[in-house]
Amino acid sequence: MSSTDSGPGAEVRRGLYETMVLCRTYEEAILREYHADKGPGFDIGKGLVPGEMHLSAGQEPVAAGVCAHLTSDDAVTATHRPHHLAIAHGMDLEAMTAEIFGRVDGLGRGRGGHMHLFDPATHFSCSGIIAEGYPPALGMAFAFQRRGTDRVAVAVTGEGAANQGAFHESLNLAALWRLPVVFVVEDNDWGISVPRSASTAVPSNATRAAAYGIPGERVEDNDVDAVWAAAGRAVARARAGDGPSLLEVHTVRLWGHFEGDAQGYRPELAELPGRDPIPRYAARLTDAGILDAAAIDRMKAAASERVEAAVAFAKASALPDPSDALDFVFA
Amino acid sequence: MTITDTTAPQATRRLNTSKAMVEAIAQEMRANPEVFYLGEDVGRYGGIFSSTTGLLDEFGPNRVIDTPISETAFLGLAVGAATEGMRPIAELMFADFVGVCLDQVYNHMAKIHFESGGHVRVPMVLTTAVGGGYSDGAQHSQTLWGLFAHLPGMKVVVPALPADAKGLMAAAIRDDSPVVYMFHKGVMGLPWMAKNPRSVDVVPEGEYVVPIGRANVVREGSDVSVVTISLSVHHALDVAEKLAGEGVSVEVLDLRSLVPLDREAILASVAKTGRLVAVDEDYHSFGMSGEVVATVAEHDPGLFRVAPERVTLPDVPIPYAHSLEYAVLPRHDRIEAGIRAVLR
Numbered sequence: 266m267s268s269t270d271s272g273p274g275a276e277v278r279r280g281l282y283e284t285m286v287l288c289r290t291y292e293e294a295i296l297r298e299y300h301a302d303k304g305p306g307f308d309i310g311k312g313l314v315p316g317e318m319h320l321s322a323g324q325e326p327v328a329a330g331v332c333a334h335l336t337s338d339d340a341v342t343a344t345h346r347p348h349h350l351a352i353a354h355g356m357d358l359e360a361m362t363a364e365i366f367g368r369v370d371g372l373g374r375g376r377g378g379h380m381h382l383f384d385p386a387t388h389f390s391c392s393g394i395i396a397e398g399y400p401p402a403l404g405m406a407f408a409f410q411r412r413g414t415d416r417v418a419v420a421v422t423g424e425g426a427a428n429q430g431a432f433h434e435s436l437n438l439a440a441l442w443r444l445p446v447v448f449v450v451e452d453n454d455w456g457i458s459v460p461r462s463a464s465t466a467v468p469s470n471a472t473r474a475a476a477y478g479i480p481g482e483r484v485e486d487n488d489v490d491a492v493w494a495a496a497g498r499a500v501a502r503a504r505a506g507d508g509p510s511l512l513e514v515h516t517v518r519l520w521g522h523f524e525g526d527a528q529g530y531r532p533e534l535a536e537l538p539g540r541d542p543i544p545r546y547a548a549r550l551t552d553a554g555i556l557d558a559a560a561i562d563r564m565k566a567a568a569s570e571r572v573e574a575a576v577a578f579a580k581a582s583a584l585p586d587p588s589d590a591l592d593f594v595f596a
Numbered sequence: 597m598t599i600t601d602t603t604a605p606q607a608t609r610r611l612n613t614s615k616a617m618v619e620a621i622a623q624e625m626r627a628n629p630e631v632f633y634l635g636e637d638v639g640r641y642g643g644i645f646s647s648t649t650g651l652l653d654e655f656g657p658n659r660v661i662d663t664p665i666s667e668t669a670f671l672g673l674a675v676g677a678a679t680e681g682m683r684p685i686a687e688l689m690f691a692d693f694v695g696v697c698l699d700q701v702y703n704h705m706a707k708i709h710f711e712s713g714g715h716v717r718v719p720m721v722l723t724t725a726v727g728g729g730y731s732d733g734a735q736h737s738q739t740l741w742g743l744f745a746h747l748p749g750m751k752v753v754v755p756a757l758p759a760d761a762k763g764l765m766a767a768a769i770r771d772d773s774p775v776v777y778m779f780h781k782g783v784m785g786l787p788w789m790a791k792n793p794r795s796v797d798v799v800p801e802g803e804y805v806v807p808i809g810r811a812n813v814v815r816e817g818s819d820v821s822v823v824t825i826s827l828s829v830h831h832a833l834d835v836a837e838k839l840a841g842e843g844v845s846v847e848v849l850d851l852r853s854l855v856p857l858d859r860e861a862i863l864a865s866v867a868k869t870g871r872l873v874a875v876d877e878d879y880h881s882f883g884m885s886g887e888v889v890a891t892v893a894e895h896d897p898g899l900f901r902v903a904p905e906r907v908t909l910p911d912v913p914i915p916y917a918h919s920l921e922y923a924v925l926p927r928h929d930r931i932e933a934g935i936r937a938v939l940r
Contacts, residue, residue, distance in 0.1 A: 374713030376713050383711060388680075390708070397668075397704065400669050401676030403673040404682075408677045430696075438663070438670065595709070
């Protein structure tokens with residue numbers, strides 16, 4: 266898909282919307298399954314989907330806008346909040362969901378969980394450690410570069426990661442070796458309960474790109490069209506062999522840091538529904554004559570069908586046999 | 597894989613440990629274009645402890661790569677390149693430096709294969725210099741192999757002798773799991789550091805692979821088993837030679853690998869001698885020496901004719917002053933005392 270400064274055409278915009286709807290539909294289903302059997306009260310270790318759960322509602326524009334420029338030959342490294350990126354990059358929903366449910370048919374046969382999704386088919390991986398997904402992306406890009414391909418690696422973190430050493434080491438090394446990497450920062454304003462204003466010395470992390478002599482761009486207002494355009498420039502630069510770029514997107518975390526987070530630290534809770542990027546984008550596309558209510562309903566129904574099929578697949582998959590708990594430590 | 601665990605009959609060529617290590621790297625790099633080496637001062641300098649001498653000249657800067665002082669970035673780069681099928685060798689100049697990049701080592705390099713349910717392999721080697729004895733202070737003298745061996749998901753090899761340095765390097769590069777290859781500065785045969793004559797020895801030419809996870813009886817004996825690794829193997833052999841003059845027969849078992857650990861070899865030796873001295877240049881508590889003792893105790897405490905001894909680095913940061921450092925390192929005098937203790 267070519268990128269231009271003029272913004273995405275109608276077909277691309279329909280695709281961006283469709284991807285965002287699929288991501289949100291997925292997270293709503295996981296939300297439902299996650300909380301279905303946590304009671305009485307809330308026991309984080311109970312239920313069909315146990316453990317920490319970091320859902321990505323609100324951050325879909327980043328995933329849709331960036332991954333629209335990628336193929337499954339390109340790599341993506343994501344964070345503890347990876348679902349939207351995995352889906353937008355084309356991960357198999359059934360294997361992904363089975364992993365989140367901790368089943369044998371999961372991507373990691375139940376060894377990984379929702380923060381550790383590894384998919385060789387789409388060169389997707391994620392890490393639960395802040396900023397530590399950046400360095401492996403350098404190596405994927407290094408391999409792509411050495412093999413003479415135009416494949417790229419996209420490394421995604423949150424804005425809190427921009428204060429970690431791994432972030433800065435990675436930008437320097439990628440710039441130094443002109444590695445085909447696109448560094449993406451999802452700025453959702455919050456590092457769990459700490460606002461960006463209390464963690465970060467600069468108003469835009471994109472300005473930090475200047476320290477490494479690479480392009481830095483910040484997209485405001487969670488605007489998927491602008492993400493698409495900026496990501497297109499960064500991906501094209503990487504594919505052309507001109508080196509890395511840094512792209513920060515001001516996005517929104519509509520739900521808690523993790524499920525069970527009451528978010529008492531967050532003064533803007535009441536206004537969050539108004540910042541939901543998906544209905545906003547639907548309205549824009551409807552006004553532009555690109556979508557109508559019937560098309561939106563069809564997309565939502567199709568997304569729901571795919572997601573529910575994946576959930577059903579996961580539920581039907583067996584739990585790992587305890588006698589296999591020691592497998593896969595070594596190749 | 598060709599397994600050649602014994603020295604070829606005609607082999608007479610002698611190399612020091614660093615040259616033996618480099619020879620294996622060069623042979624594997626010639627055979628496999630996916631192998632490359634990166635780290636700090638591994639290019640023109642040739643590695644601070646001569647781990648890469650000559651490689652830049654043969655393979656050029658695209659395969660022997662000097663990195664910025666950014667261990668997290670370049671070790672992580674190696675992890676990512678390995679997941680894409682390359683075979684990186686990444687050098688951490690001193691094992692002591694792992695503190696600045698441990699996350700890439702134990703949360704990424706070591707866990708990705710497991711977390712992926714075996715679907716993603718990380719075939720890389722992490723080389724690192726270890727050990728003290730030359731007054732480099734508390735941040736440049738540790739061995740830390742117990743730390744690496746404690747964390748699951750990485751194999752750990754620690755050659756003591758030149759031939760093993762070659763054979764274990766070849767095995768490490770060919771292994772589909774991450775392997776930590778720890779070379780003691782004192783076994784490399786460096787011209788600028790006191791060295792044991794055993795750091796120069798016969799090394800087979802051509803392809804030579806020592807299987808990971810197999811210990812080696814480097815001196816047979818019947819009275820006492822000294823189970824050890826790395827530079828302490830040299831020291832233990834010295835002590836064994838000395839005590840032979842007194843009629844004491846000391847067996848020296850070089851573990852060579854810590855992960856996987858050759859427990860059968862430990863049991864076989866102690867079953868023969870009934871007396872165990874575990875010598876470890878790593879910290880005393882929660883480490884290799886305790887693991888060796890536990891291996892026997894859990895299997896059959898009746899194998900011990902007397903209580904075992906541990907000769908280790910006490911739980912203290914390694915001191916700078918020569919007199920203090922040599923007071924805590926497991927050197928000849930302390931190894932000899934340990935042996936005499938179990939012979940009483």
